[in-house]
Amino acid sequence: MEVKMELHKTLEELRRNFKSGTTRNASWRKAQLSALLHLLRHCEEKIFAALNEDLGKDPVESYRDEIGVVEKSTKHSLSHIDQWMAPKKCRLPLVMFPTTGEVLPEPLGLVLVFSCWNFPISLALDPLVGAISAGNAVVIKPSELAPACATLLANLIPVYLDGSFIKVIVGGADVSATLLQHKWDKIFFTGSPRVGRIVMSAAAKHLTPVTLELGGKCPAIMDSLSSPSDLRVAVKRVVGGKWGPCSGQACLGIDYMLVEGKFASTLIELLKKEIVKCFGNDTRDLKNMSRIVNKHHFRRLSNLLEDPSVFSSIVHGGSLNEEKMLIEPTILLDPPLDAEIMTEEIFGPLLPIITLNDIQETIEFINSRPKPLAIYAFTKDDNFKRRILSETSSGSVTFNDVMIQFVCDQLPFGGVGESGFGRYHGSYSFDTFSHEKGVMHRRFIFEVESRYPPWNNLKLRFLRMAYNFDYLGLLLYILGLKG
Amino acid sequence: MAEKLKGTFDVHKAASLMNELRSSFNTGRTRSYEWRVAQLQSIAKLVDEREKEILHALYTDLSKPECEAFVSEISMTKASCKLALKELKRWMKPEKAKTSMATFPSSAEIVSEPFGVVLIISTWNYPLLLSLDPVIGAIAAGNVVVLKPSEISPATSSLLAKLLEEYVDNSAIRVVEGAVAETSALLEQKWDKIFYIGSTRVGRIVMAAAAKQLTPVILELGGKCPAVVDPNVNLQVAARRIIAGKWACNNGQACIAPDYVITTKAFAQKLIDAMKNELEVFFGNDPMESKDLSRIVNSNHFARLKKMLDEEEVSSKIVHGGQWDEKRLKIAPTILLDVPEETILMKEEIFGPLLPIHTVDKLKESFDVIKSKSKPLAAYLFTNRKEVKKAFVENISAGGILINDTVLHLTVPTLPFGGVGDSGMGSYHGKFSFDAFSHKKAVLYRSFAGDATARYPPYTPKKLRLLKALINGGIFGIILALLGRTKN
Numbered sequence: 001m002e003v004k005m006e007l008h009k010t011l012e013e014l015r016r017n018f019k020s021g022t023t024r025n026a027s028w029r030k031a032q033l034s035a036l037l038h039l040l041r042h043c044e045e046k047i048f049a050a051l052n053e054d055l056g057k058d059p060v061e062s063y064r065d066e067i068g069v070v071e072k073s074t075k076h077s078l079s080h081i082d083q084w085m086a087p088k089k090c091r092l093p094l095v096m097f098p099t100t101g102e103v104l105p106e107p108l109g110l111v112l113v114f115s116c117w118n119f120p121i122s123l124a125l126d127p128l129v130g131a132i133s134a135g136n137a138v139v140i141k142p143s144e145l146a147p148a149c150a151t152l153l154a155n156l157i158p159v160y161l162d163g164s165f166i167k168v169i170v171g172g173a174d175v176s177a178t179l180l181q182h183k184w185d186k187i188f189f190t191g192s193p194r195v196g197r198i199v200m201s202a203a204a205k206h207l208t209p210v211t212l213e214l215g216g217k218c219p220a221i222m223d224s225l226s227s228p229s230d231l232r233v234a235v236k237r238v239v240g241g242k243w244g245p246c247s248g249q250a251c252l253g254i255d256y257m258l259v260e261g262k263f264a265s266t267l268i269e270l271l272k273k274e275i276v277k278c279f280g281n282d283t284r285d286l287k288n289m290s291r292i293v294n295k296h297h298f299r300r301l302s303n304l305l306e307d308p309s310v311f312s313s314i315v316h317g318g319s320l321n322e323e324k325m326l327i328e329p330t331i332l333l334d335p336p337l338d339a340e341i342m343t344e345e346i347f348g349p350l351l352p353i354i355t356l357n358d359i360q361e362t363i364e365f366i367n368s369r370p371k372p373l374a375i376y377a378f379t380k381d382d383n384f385k386r387r388i389l390s391e392t393s394s395g396s397v398t399f400n401d402v403m404i405q406f407v408c409d410q411l412p413f414g415g416v417g418e419s420g421f422g423r424y425h426g427s428y429s430f431d432t433f434s435h436e437k438g439v440m441h442r443r444f445i446f447e448v449e450s451r452y453p454p455w456n457n458l459k460l461r462f463l464r465m466a467y468n469f470d471y472l473g474l475l476l477y478i479l480g481l482k483g
Numbered sequence: 484m485a486e487k488l489k490g491t492f493d494v495h496k497a498a499s500l501m502n503e504l505r506s507s508f509n510t511g512r513t514r515s516y517e518w519r520v521a522q523l524q525s526i527a528k529l530v531d532e533r534e535k536e537i538l539h540a541l542y543t544d545l546s547k548p549e550c551e552a553f554v555s556e557i558s559m560t561k562a563s564c565k566l567a568l569k570e571l572k573r574w575m576k577p578e579k580a581k582t583s584m585a586t587f588p589s590s591a592e593i594v595s596e597p598f599g600v601v602l603i604i605s606t607w608n609y610p611l612l613l614s615l616d617p618v619i620g621a622i623a624a625g626n627v628v629v630l631k632p633s634e635i636s637p638a639t640s641s642l643l644a645k646l647l648e649e650y651v652d653n654s655a656i657r658v659v660e661g662a663v664a665e666t667s668a669l670l671e672q673k674w675d676k677i678f679y680i681g682s683t684r685v686g687r688i689v690m691a692a693a694a695k696q697l698t699p700v701i702l703e704l705g706g707k708c709p710a711v712v713d714p715n716v717n718l719q720v721a722a723r724r725i726i727a728g729k730w731a732c733n734n735g736q737a738c739i740a741p742d743y744v745i746t747t748k749a750f751a752q753k754l755i756d757a758m759k760n761e762l763e764v765f766f767g768n769d770p771m772e773s774k775d776l777s778r779i780v781n782s783n784h785f786a787r788l789k790k791m792l793d794e795e796e797v798s799s800k801i802v803h804g805g806q807w808d809e810k811r812l813k814i815a816p817t818i819l820l821d822v823p824e825e826t827i828l829m830k831e832e833i834f835g836p837l838l839p840i841h842t843v844d845k846l847k848e849s850f851d852v853i854k855s856k857s858k859p860l861a862a863y864l865f866t867n868r869k870e871v872k873k874a875f876v877e878n879i880s881a882g883g884i885l886i887n888d889t890v891l892h893l894t895v896p897t898l899p900f901g902g903v904g905d906s907g908m909g910s911y912h913g914k915f916s917f918d919a920f921s922h923k924k925a926v927l928y929r930s931f932a933g934d935a936t937a938r939y940p941p942y943t944p945k946k947l948r949l950l951k952a953l954i955n956g957g958i959f960g961i962i963l964a965l966l967g968r969t970k971n
Contacts, residue, residue, distance in 0.1 A: 019854075021878075060942035060950065068954040072585065075955065090897035099891075101898050106880060108903070185904065193697060200694035204687055207704070209908040212697065230931040240939035278940035288940035367509075389926060391511070393596055401929035404589075407954065410580040411591050411925035416598070417675065421699035423923070436910065438883035438898035439876055440891065444717040444867075452723055453731055453765040453775035455550035463550065467558035 004178055010167065011139070011182055015110050017164045018137040023107060025135075026085055032132045032161055033078050036125065039160040040071050046156070047121055050148040054120060055246060056291035056325070065245050066121040069407060073126050076409045076426060077133045084133065084430045087439070095466050095474070100441045105434040107135035108209075109185030114176070114199065116190045117293055118249045118347075120146035124153055127188045128166070130429025136186070137165040141179055143191075144172045145293055184208045186433060190251075193418055211422025211432050214415055215251035215345050216372035220402065221362045221388070222259045222267060223379035231270065234378040234400065239274040241376075241402025243329045247290040248349040249297070251419075252374055252403050255346050258362040261355035268331060268353065272316050275329045283319040283328050291325040292348065298325055301348040304341040305330070313352075359384065363391050371395075371417030376402050395419050492661055497668040500629070500657065504600045507654045508627040514597060515625075519571060522622045522651050526615060527564040529650040530557055536642060537611055544610060544636040546778035546812075551731060556611040559894065563616050566896055566913060567623040574623065574917045580925070585954055590928045595921040597625035598699075599675035604666060604689065606680045607635035607780060608736045608834075614643055617678045618656070620916025626676070627655045631669060633681075634662040635780055674698050676920060680738075683832075683905050701909030701919055703738070704902055705832045706859035710741035710889060711849045711875070713866035714750035721865040721887075722757040725838075726765055728863070728889025730816045734777040735836040736784070739861045741889050742833050745849040748842040755818060755840065759803050762816050770815045771806055778812045779835065785812050788835040791828040792817070800839070846871065853879055858904030863889050882906050 022028050040047070047067060051057040057066075090101040111131050115124035124140050131138045140157070142150035154168040169175060180187075180202035189199045190213040203210045220238060225231045242254045259267055280287045292298045302320050305311055310332065311318070317330030332352045335341055341352055356362060359379075366375065373395040377388050385399055395415040398405045405411055406425075414423030424432050450462035465473040512518055530537065534557060541547040541556060567574075580591040601621050605614040614632050621628045630647070632640035644658040659665055670677075670692035679689045680703040693700045710725055725741055732740045746754055766773040779785045789807060792798060797819065798805070804817035819839045822828050828839055843849055853862065862881035866872055872886055882902040885892045892898055896913025911919045937949035 024877075058940075058942045060937075060940075060947045063947055064938060064950050064954075068950060072954050090895070092895055092897065096891075096895070101892070101895055103899060104876065196697055197694055200697065201691055204690035204694050207683065207686060207690065207702065207905055207908070214697070227931075233931045233934050236934070236939060244938070244940055288942050385928075389594060389924075390514070390596075393599075393922065394924065396925035396927070398927045399929060400931060401589075401927070404586055404929065405591075405925055405927040407585045408580070408582060408589075408591060408925075408927060410582065411927065412593065412923055413925065416922040416924070418697060420697070435880065435903040436899050437881065437903070438892055438895075438900065438910075439886070440884070440888070440895065440898065441872070441886045442888035442891065444720045444887060447720055447723075452727055453548070453550070454767070454773075455548055455775050460550050460553060463554050463558070467554070467562060 003175075007169070007175075007178055008182070010169075011110070014137045014139065014165065014167065018107075018109055023135045023137060023165055026082060028162070029081060029132055029135055030078060032166070033074050033081070033129065035160045036129065036132075037071065037074050039156055040067055040074075043152075043156055046152060050152040051121065053148040054117070054146040055293060056289070057246070058288055061244065061246075061288075061290065062121075066119055069122045070125040070129065072407065073129045073409070073425070073429070077129050077430070080427065081133050081430075084427055094471065098443055098446070102439050104437045104439050105134065105430070106437055108433060108435055109136060111136045111138050111186040111188065111433060112179060112184045113138060113140045114187070114189045114191060115140065115142050117143035117145035118246045118251075120149035121153070123190045127190075127424060127429070130424055131188070131433045132166070133430045134433035136433055138167070139179070140166075140168045141176060142168065142170060144170065186210070188422075188424075188432070189213065196420065211414070211424065212420040213251070213413075213422070213424075214373070214418065214420035215347070216370055216415070216419040217255035217345050218252065218372045218374045218376065218394075219362070219366055220254040220257045220376040221359065221378065222257055222263070223359050223377070223381060223384060224260060224263050225378065225380065230380070235267070235270040235274050237400070237402050238378075239271060239278055239329075242351055243275070243279065243289060243349050245403060247292060247327070248351075249290070249293065249347050250403070251347075252406060254351065254376060254402055255372070256342070256352040256354060258354050258356060258359075258365060260359050261357060264333060264353060264355050268315055268333065271331060275316070279329060284321065286321075286326050286328060289326060289329075289349070292327060294325075295322075297348070298322060298327070301327055301346075301350065304339075304346065304348075304350060307336075307339050307341075310335045310339045310341055317349075360387070363387060366392050371415070371419055373415045373419040374398060374403075374405070393417065492659060492665045492668060494668045494671050497672050500659070501600065501672045504627045504629065504655070504657065508597075508599050513622075513625050513627055513655050516572065516575060518652070519622055519625055520568060522656065523564050523568050523571070523619060525650040526619060526622075527561060527568070529646050530560050530564070530615070533646055536646075537639075540638040540642040541611065543638040544607070545733060545780055546776075547733065548775045548777065551733070551775070551777070555732070556609055559612050560615045560619075563619050563896070563912075563916075567619055567917070570914065571623055574914055577926070582927075584958070586927065586929070588930045588933045592926050594924045594926055595624065595917070596924055598920060598922055599626060600629070601626045601676040601678065601920060602629050602631065602669060602672075602674045604631045604669075604677070604679045604681065605633055607633035608733050608738075610636035610639035611643070613680050617680070617911060617916065620911055621678070621920045622656070623917050624920035626920055628657070629669065630656070630658045631666055632658065632660065634660070672696075676700070678911075678919070679703070686907065701901070701911065702907040703900075703909075703911075704860070704905065704907040705738040705834070706902070706906040707742040707832055707856055708739055708859045708861045708863065708881075709849070709853050710744045710863040711846070711853075711865065712744060712746040712750065712754055713846055713864070713868060713871055714747055714753075716865045716867055716887075718753060718757040719761065722754065722761045724865075724888045726758060726761050726816075729838055730762075730776060730836055731765070732890060734779070735838070736777065736780060736834050737890070739890050739893060741838070741863055742859070743829070744838060744840045745852055746840060746842060747846055748844060751820065751840055751842045755802055755820070758818060762803070766816065770804070771808060771813050776813075776816070776836075779814055780812075782809070782812065784835070785809060785814070788814055788833070788837065791826070791833065791835075791837060794826050794828065796823050797826055797828055804836075847874075850874070850878055858882075858902070858906055860902045860906040861885060861890075861892070880904070882910075
């Protein structure tokens, strides 16, 4: 109860502070963004340590997927914020002269960011960059499943950023539930569809707009590539993209692969070689792999392999090290399509490969399943690329690589259907935390009698011409030459 | 076909309609430019050819004067169609996106694709425009559509059902008529997008239903739109524009009609006198007999408005009008002065022909009055002073702002039309409609060349340096990193 009262007081204070107007100033926003850059640079080692503690991430992985991402976003925002904040002039029809119109972005107010445990730094701070750029007051609720990172954020943010407007609130599901009872001006959620529903239902009570960055089963299509060097690169990218980021515990990572039957064994051999190169072949001491986040997820993943028909489809890996919370990069060939491994998002280092007779069948395969956050396709066939684009639907599509669209500031990042809605990154982050207010300026001169009652046929005729932009007719009418 | 079986359109029927429409969408037919153009042309034709029937239905439902109906419903719908037809090719084109060093070499674009099967729940006060305008946007974006018109405007609802069946592709565009039961049945289905226009209360219900299915929503709701009048403006013009926005807009039953006016104590009487004059010019000296005023839509809303007037402390504040006729569902244009804030009239959206004027000592106090209420769909200001305009635009949060006029910003397709806070989320009109009903899919094309090995395991300190340079250092940083040095 006391915790709830404290929380209530904190949020009231944040709202009061927001009303003071400080966050609207470009200088405040830039100062916060610069301070965030300092935080990332000064505290890099601490962040590496926390990520290692929570998830066993190597510094390279931590920099690539977390610190680097936020640094890049922050710098991008700093160099574009003036442009984003400026009103955008709008063209108006001539008939409205001398009226002017513009769209003016304004902050939504007090926003709540729920981050997720798999990228606990970037999924908290990247949305924060957007929220600050747009001039909001922000509460971050980091995931309790990555406690070292949550604590680190709670300790560092007040030191570097303006605590009157930006707060970190740590805790478990009960704290999240309490936060959701309050009225927010925006909620930004990254996580599972199940919790996404809970968040949106809570938001509905207050008519709070939400952005939901959810997950799904992201497929990777591997077409036959005639060039051996292309194939090598493709395999490297698949291995790097599947097992590199957080051991496959990534919403954007490859969930399963689709390949033509005749190509499967070649692909599997190449994947095996690359896996050994990246992670070593000592299953008791796998290198460069993050840990599975906790026992619950470890068991969930090992349960996926328990089904005998799934287990028998393993062609590489499969060993589980519960002590070190590591699961070997595992490849399965054609597990049953109705097994849980093929119906639920895997979110782990297991890679089912599904074979089809013809690569074109992959489109129907993907379409018969919920829309994923991303579709990956390795192919040089332009027609096939076109078909994928026009016949499937996903948050994004990347050709010939994996996950890298995440670092592209000019591309909106978000889902569709079960994988979520709303988007961010670059200017889309700014937009997602802004209200775009339409503003029209009229003058007192040039009064148009025909706008007003009492109505008559003359006025109706005038209005018909005005609405048809029949400028000549209007001119004649005004000159008295057309009745 | 129109699902006209009122009361028997239940969850099963809704589910089977959904299945049918989903199959229709999956054929891919609605994605083609030709299909979209054909539907838009049909709608333009519908509005053109059947204008008389439409005006008649609007008159039946709302006693809407022909001129008003023409301008606010027919013309706006036609203009929306025309704009979509003119711009559709451009809107449908993928948008190129720049790429940076981090993904070099690559090219990127953003492709607009339809969401799929969308539900549009329309409302009764502009029953033609507020049904067809969103439908136009949904079709332009290539979706399959179900329209649920409001049962409170039954003549227009059944006319829409009949005309859409005649003019457009029934395998992809359907009308479901009915009330709460039918709407609930529809809301239990899994839509790819829901567009709702109506009250804040029902907006919550729609969003809660959408939450179960993770369906994105656009909510065009209402609120109390304030009109602030600075002394020393052109009184006649300001008065006329307020009257036009209030009473010539469905007799105040419009989400963007000025709900209440704020002005200084010193100026209030001048404003009231000017408005009284202009009201007489517009509607004659017996407005209850004027043909240029819509009626109150039905007895429920009449009772709601009457209750506002009958509340203690309200009736004594009437300075003009106040006449009512329950049988004919008429309430005269009524102006009130300084009604207490705790009354229903001052707390809830009026949506009727009652205009309270709230006076303040200094004009800047009007900002606090507005901010004490929830964010409105529109906020209006009449002033000649630059600094007042600037302060208003920068400090008042509303869906949209219009200086020195009312309502007109709705007609401009280059301005996004939508609310904020309790007045709604999302926006539409013009290209914003196309965007509202499109999923913007990010597409990245990578080459097999130029692979940055620094990304992949096995990880080494050198890779860390290279990555830092690649993501943040630019060309110079990359060279340094390759040379084995870091840039500090």
